[in-house]
Amino acid sequence: MQAIAVAAISARAMAEAAASDGFKVIALDLFGDVDTRRAASRWLPIGAPGSLHIESESVLAALHTLAREGEGGEPVLGWIAGSGFEGEPELLEEGAAVLPLIGTAPAAVRRLRDPAAFFGFLAAHVIPFPQVMLQPPEDPAGWLMKDAHGCGGWHVRHAPWSMDEPPSSHHYFQREMPGLPMSATFIANGRDVHVLGFNEQTVRRFGTRPFVFCGAVGPVPVAEDMARRVTAIARTLTAEFELRGLCSLDFMRDGDAIGVLEVNPRPPASMSLYRMPAGSPGVMQAHLRACLDGELPPPVPSHAQEVEGIEIVFAQQPLQLDAAAAQRLAAWPGIRDLPEAGQRFDIDDPLCTLTASGSNAQQVRARLNEGRERLLQSLETKA
Missing domain, CATH: 3.90.1170 (Aldehyde Oxidoreductase; domain 3)
Structure with a gap:
């Protein structure tokens, strides 16, 4: 039985998916929840639960332990980074030097989380997105401030913005777009994509934070033209940024119009909404095959799924x-x-x-x- 490590703010979904696919799983996260530990052969803490912040030193210490000791006498194949690592390309690089990283390369994550690079690419390829400014707009009405290194929507603010320090190079300002927040869950191999489905996201206000991610529902039906457009965008971004494995593309849907918000170059929360067709590898096995072998699940007729x-x-x-x-x-x-x-x-x-x-x-x-x-x-x- 191959051993892999999964790391995130909460690693439960990845741990359960990997265990279901027959892997021996080591889980690294903040919570050590009962079901996370049940799915994993070992749990290693990488931060305090209430902080919602991954501690770099704890991650590297855990990876060094796994690289040195293995798991149950077997070497650990590598580690998969989930939520919380989006704004940590340096940590991804350091971790990948200790134990192989099974996912999108740190250099690509750095470019994706650089607002000038990401939205500049979208503009150059005429991919629709809500208007973005890198400096605070003169009239802030209708604008949001975002942190490209944040996750879960906790970083999004309405004007006027409350900041302890001036915006950094990874802060940017984006026009608020009406409509429904959605995502596409897909598997990428650096060149092409296999879209698992489309999801409606649940966001709610928490105090001064207007768009905190609270969940998702999927797969939901979308018009054929919209599915084709979003898939083409995911494919274009995959080829440019060499996305690998499970990913998600977040976008706003306003009638027939769409506006790209961001790409999550790692297994998203929405992965738990999907079951692969009978006889196919599970989602975590598909992640590894895409990352290590460049293999995508074969096109199959849509299978009935609640x-x-x-x-x-x-x-x-x-x-x-x-x-x-x-x-x-x-x-x-x-x-x-x-x-x-x-x-x-x-x-x-x-x-x-x-x-x-x-x-x-x-x-x-x-x-x-x-x-x-x-x-x-x-x-x-x-x-």
Whole structure:
């Protein structure tokens, strides 16, 4: 059994997918949730849960340990970087020198997260995107400030912007575009792509943060022309930036118009919405084949799949999870990222993730919303 490491702010989805594909998994993340540890043969912490920030020293120490010791007497094939590494190309480079990185190269990640390079490429190739400025606009009305090194939408601000220091080279300003936030989940081999499907994203306001990522629903149907356009954009970006493995393309949809927001050059949260057809490799096996062998899943007729959804549940008040509350959560239908008893949460800390399925996106959203409200009410009334 081959051993691989998966690293992210939360590595549970990658760990479960890799274990399901027959790998021995070492998980590196901030939380060490019950189901993450269940899927992995070993868990190594790489940061404090409440920080939502990966500690470089902890990552490198963990990778050195795996490179030196292996796992269960077997060498570790490499490591896969997930959410939280988008703005850390130097860390990716240092980590890749210790243990092979199975994914998009750090140099490509650096270019993707350089606003001038990324949006300059889009403009040169007439790929639609909401207007971008690298300096604060004179009239900030209708503009957003973003951090190209951020993830999860926590970095997005409306005008007027509250900053402790002047904007850095990775901050940029973007016209707010009306419409529905969406994404395309795809597998890339550096030249071409295999699109798994399209998703509707769930974003909500948290205080001064208007667009925090809270989940996704997919696959959802889109018009053939739009699917063709978005796929062509993903293919163009893959060839330019040599994207490899599981990725996602975030965009706004306003009627027939689209506006590209960013590319996530790593396994996205939406990967957990997809099951490969019977007889095909799973999503993590497909990731490795694309990265290591340049092999994409073969084109297949669309297979029947229910619409799936994920919803991150955030704490609405400070709490400490006692044993009784932990047991209630463990028995909750469709729960993932299950915290251990004794864990403390501040307001807006991620508590867990709910999942649901149904025949259409509206039904799935309703089930997720109902589940979230019932779960939070349960914790409030029985805390």
